[in-house]
Amino acid sequence: MKFLYMNQYRDMMIRQTKEQILFFLKNSIEFNIIVNMDSGISFSPELPKYISSGFANFTLFAIAGYTFKSAYVENNTLVFEAGFGKENFGSIVRVDIDRILQIVKDETPIFINTIASIPQQANKNSMEVFKSKSKNQKFFKNKTNE
Numbered sequence: 001m002k003f004l005y006m007n008q009y010r011d012m013m014i015r016q017t018k019e020q021i022l023f024f025l026k027n028s029i030e031f032n033i034i035v036n037m038d039s040g041i042s043f044s045p046e047l048p049k050y051i052s053s054g055f056a057n058f059t060l061f062a063i064a065g066y067t068f069k070s071a072y073v074e075n076n077t078l079v080f081e082a083g084f085g086k087e088n089f090g091s092i093v094r095v096d097i098d099r100i101l102q103i104v105k106d107e108t109p110i111f112i113n114t115i116a117s118i119p120q121q122a123n124k125n126s127m128e129v130f131k132s133k134s135k136n137q138k139f140f141k142n143k144t145n146e
Helices: 007-026 065-070 126-132 134-139
Strands: 031-036 041-044 058-063 072-074 077-084 089-096 100-105 108-112
Touching: 007 031, 007 072, 007 100, 007 108, 058 065, 058 077, 065 077
Parallel strands: none
Antiparallel strands: 031 058, 031 100, 041 089, 072 077, 077 089, 100 108
C-alpha cells in the first residue's frame, strides 16, 4: 500500500478530512473525532500528567456543547477548547488534521482518514526527514552567512 505514503494521497486525505469538519462546523452539527495521539496534538496550557497519561493511543474527543462553539479550523489544524478530568481542567487543543483517524456521529464512523494511522514521520518526504536531523545541518548553507 505504497500510495498511503504518496504526498498527493496525503494532501487529498487532509483536504477531505478538513472539508468534513468544516461542513459540520458550518451546519452546527456536533460530532466526535478519534485522534492518533502519537504526535500532532498540543494542549495549552499543558494537561497535568495524571490526565494526559490516561489517554489511549487513539483517543475520542467530543466536539459538542461549549467545545463545539469554540471549535474552528486554522490552516490544517482543528482548534477547540475542552475541559478534562473531574475538575474540568480547561485547555485549548490543537489537532493536526492529518492525525484525525475518524469522524464519528452518533457512534457511527462517517469518515476514516487512512493516513492518520501512519506514523507522522512517514508522512514527510525523505528530504524533509533528512533536513530535520540536526547532524545533517552541515550539508545546507546557512543563508545568514552568505
